[in-house]
Amino acid sequence: MRHERIDEAIAVRADFRGGRVTPIAFQRRGREHRITRVNARWVDRSSRHPHFCFSVTVESGDVYQLQLRGADLVWWLDSVALEG
Amino acid sequence: MSRDRIHSPRHDDEAHVRPLSADRVATDAGIAGIAGPAGTTSRGDGRVILHVDIDAFFAAIEQRLDPRLRGRPVIVGAGVIASCSYEARAFGLRAGMPLGEAKRLCPQALVLDGHAQVYRCFAEEIFARCREVAPQVETYLDEAYCDLTGTERLHRDLLEAARAMKRAILEATGLTVTCGIGPNRMLAKLVGKTVKPDGLARIEAADAEAFLLDRPIEQLAGVGHAHAGTLRSMNLRTIGDLRALPLEVLVALFGANGRLLHERCRGRDTAPVTEREIPLSISRETSFHRDTADRAELEGMLEYLTGRACRAARELGIRPRTVSVRLRYADGEGGERARSLGQPSDADPVVLELALDLLRRQFTRRVALHALGLTLSNFVRCDGEQGSLFDEREAGRRAALFRAFDRVRCAYGHGVLVSGRALHLRGRLEEDRHGFVLRTPSLTK
Numbered sequence: 001m002r003h004e005r006i007d008e009a010i011a012v013r014a015d016f017r018g019g020r021v022t023p024i025a026f027q028r029r030g031r032e033h034r035i036t037r038v039n040a041r042w043v044d045r046s047s048r049h050p051h052f053c054f055s056v057t058v059e060s061g062d063v064y065q066l067q068l069r070g071a072d073l074v075w076w077l078d079s080v081a082l083e084g
Numbered sequence: 085m086s087r088d089r090i091h092s093p094r095h096d097d098e099a100h101v102r103p104l105s106a107d108r109v110a111t112d113a114g115i116a117g118i119a120g121p122a123g124t125t126s127r128g129d130g131r132v133i134l135h136v137d138i139d140a141f142f143a144a145i146e147q148r149l150d151p152r153l154r155g156r157p158v159i160v161g162a163g164v165i166a167s168c169s170y171e172a173r174a175f176g177l178r179a180g181m182p183l184g185e186a187k188r189l190c191p192q193a194l195v196l197d198g199h200a201q202v203y204r205c206f207a208e209e210i211f212a213r214c215r216e217v218a219p220q221v222e223t224y225l226d227e228a229y230c231d232l233t234g235t236e237r238l239h240r241d242l243l244e245a246a247r248a249m250k251r252a253i254l255e256a257t258g259l260t261v262t263c264g265i266g267p268n269r270m271l272a273k274l275v276g277k278t279v280k281p282d283g284l285a286r287i288e289a290a291d292a293e294a295f296l297l298d299r300p301i302e303q304l305a306g307v308g309h310a311h312a313g314t315l316r317s318m319n320l321r322t323i324g325d326l327r328a329l330p331l332e333v334l335v336a337l338f339g340a341n342g343r344l345l346h347e348r349c350r351g352r353d354t355a356p357v358t359e360r361e362i363p364l365s366i367s368r369e370t371s372f373h374r375d376t377a378d379r380a381e382l383e384g385m386l387e388y389l390t391g392r393a394c395r396a397a398r399e400l401g402i403r404p405r406t407v408s409v410r411l412r413y414a415d416g417e418g419g420e421r422a423r424s425l426g427q428p429s430d431a432d433p434v435v436l437e438l439a440l441d442l443l444r445r446q447f448t449r450r451v452a453l454h455a456l457g458l459t460l461s462n463f464v465r466c467d468g469e470q471g472s473l474f475d476e477r478e479a480g481r482r483a484a485l486f487r488a489f490d491r492v493r494c495a496y497g498h499g500v501l502v503s504g505r506a507l508h509l510r511g512r513l514e515e516d517r518h519g520f521v522l523r524t525p526s527l528t529k
Contacts, residue, residue, distance in 0.1 A: 001152070001196060005521070037151070039148060039149055039150065040145075040148040040149050040258060042202065042205045042209065043205060044201065044202075044205050045205070045208070046201065046204070046205075047494050047495070053202070053205070055148070055149040055150065061152075063150045063151075071495065081150050
């Protein structure tokens with residue numbers, strides 16, 4: 001298993017109902033990745049504004065880490081975990 | 085769901101560890117009134133300590149983050165195992181084992197570098213749940229001591245309170261914790277060890293002596309590999325055996341630690357649970373991707389580590405008096421040197437000047453370095469320090485400058501500003517918005 005850093009802003013479709021945010025799909029390089037499962041969620045409070053972080057599995061089976069930055073509400077794709 | 089297992093370390097004798105009813109808790113409190121703090125004995129002084137240990141912490145988080153890792157042996161660490169999953173432990177793997185040996189025992193194990201910042205976030209989430217049940221919580225990287233003394237009327241049933249906390253932690257993080265409740269820190273932790281993982285156990289003060297009697301000597305807090313070797317060479321194998329040694333002999337063998345061991349083997353531990361507002365030390369260390377003797381890279385790394393450590397100190401409003409630099413050569417040898425500053429300081433250049441001097445004095449062999457680390461300690465609060473009479477204006481301007489740096493880094497990430505020698509790391513290390521991506525960033529507080 002190896003992680004590849006991506007570090008780029010992305011467009012995310014998300015559900016904000018019930019007082020919590022859940023990512024549903026994101027677009028990268030013109031392609032939509034539908035999220036099939038949110039594996040884990042956590043809040044990084046090491047900065048002045050919280051970052052809402054998610055580990056998600058997409059349809060292809062790849063696992064991505066993404067986050068919603070509390071300061072500017074920009075979604076950020078952190079990394080992808082690749083098998084092998 | 086969490087499996088609450090309240091069982092005895094010696095299943096043939098349930099009396100050693102058993103759930104306490106509320107009235108029995110009240111009895112414990114009564115003992116405190118008689119014995120008092122000075123008369124603390126293995127019968128307890130009315131204290132109730134809850135020890136919370138996160139099961140296979142780093143590995144469990146990696147398995148949460150990536151479902152493909154679940155059910156597989158997972159190792160987190162570089163060089164040595166920092167944490168491994170229970171699937172890996174079934175092969176005899178344990179924390180601290182060299183990775184080479186681990187791969188030999190379990191070739192199919194997946195080795196991950198780890199995500200220190202993610203682990204901290206999960207730990208804080210868990211410790212927040214601990215603070216909901218206890219007024220005083222002392223936290224470490226993957227464990228916490230909660231002082232439940234005096235909360236019996238609030239919680240009524242302490243076991244139920246611990247059970248509810250375990251459920252809340254599982255719901256919030258997906259992680260399991262093991263809880264031990266005892267009359268002091270040592271017994272709480274020790275009884276928790278008997279029900280890992282995802283367990284819950286309580287030991288009463290009155291049962292402490294019998295509980296400790298047959299436990300292996302290594303399980304006693306303060307007995308590491310070296311002490312255990314010495315004691316085993318004397319044919320002392322259980323905590324009960326250790327009681328045969330008089331205090332004078334233990335002090336002669338182990339110095340001040342001998343006095344502690346004399347108390348602990350009798351189930352006595354008076355150490356309080358304290359919220360450490362000021363940490364004992366702040367460390368930043370890493371190994372290199374490739375062993376190096378390049379002065380520019382070494383000094384660049386030291387400047388980078390110094391910047392990170394000083395920023396952490398500034399965020400806590402504390403200034404270190406003592407700076408130490410630790411290095412390890414490629415052949416495994418290493419050392420550490422420490423020196424104190426004339427005045428406590430949290431300014432990068434002041435700390436760095438001393439750190440560079442310590443590095444130059446230590447790095448004397450013609451062998452490449454494998455790892456480098458910096459530790460700040462002996463802290464004073466920024467508002468509790470007597471400043472220097474003549475340097476105050478300069479120090480004030482410098483402090484304002486670093487506060488500005490910190491604000492920029494807080495908003496845009498640590499990596500947005502790179503100073504002086506640390507520029508030599510550019511091109512040698514990957515960068516992200518947290519800064520340079522180190523090979524083995526310190527996972528310690």
